Amino acid sequence: MTQLPLIMNAMNDRQFLFNTRFSFEEFSSSMASGKYTDEPTMVESEGGAKWKGYVVRDISRLELPTGHKFFSQRGVGTKGIHVDSGPGLRTHVSEIPVATYKKAHMHGPSAQILIIKGEGYSLMWYGPIGWSQAEEKVRIDWKPGFLLVPPDRWWHQHFNVSGEPARYIAIHSPVGHIGEQTFTQIEYHEEDPAIRKIYEEELKRRGLESKMGPELYSGSLRH
Secondary structure, eight states, rough: OOHHHHHHHHOOOOOHHHSSSOOHHHHHHHOOOOOTOOOOEEEEETTTTEESSSSOOOOOTSSOHHHOOOHHHHHHHHHHEEEOSSSOOOEEEEOOOOOOOOOOOEOOSSSSEEEEEEEEEEEEEESSSSSSTEEEEEEEOOOTEEOOOOOOOOEEEEESSSSOOOOEEEEEOOOTTTTOOOEEOOGGGGHHHHHHHHHHHHHTTTOOOOOOOOOGGGOOOOO
């Protein structure tokens, strides 16, 4: 997920890359001061809050902020935070409340989604907006430790079917490596009704009741 593989391929000279005279004294002093090992601090950034730091000891327990536009528009009750993971890298942590699911969306390739807690499933498909018109429909059931990698320009949508919030971390490779990264989202009222029906049946089998109210599908509310 870093820029090193690209640089290695471009330079094709290991001596030039790894036998550099660059001094690591500044980095070493920062390590000694605890700058790189303390828990991250939360700062405001464009598009929402951001964790700024280098070590997150337990990403499943740190409190996520609420009310930021970027994450609240991704799904009802969704919480999340961006992570300062270095120049070019884009990383965020997102949490899906109990008995809810996120809106379907698509973007460019290479996003890696690691499930931190909760259980659920994701739907992925390639095609125009809507479930019934999809060329292919893939369901991936997941739990903590699962890694999902949506293909380039495939719709993907995440559903929480457990009795606790589901949390994941998503990492995108450096901007410029992967070409087009236009983000596109399907609102709840635009999705195929089959998606909602499948989800409600899945919750019912687990003794849970959906918190996806009918007003979400009317088109009058945007989250």
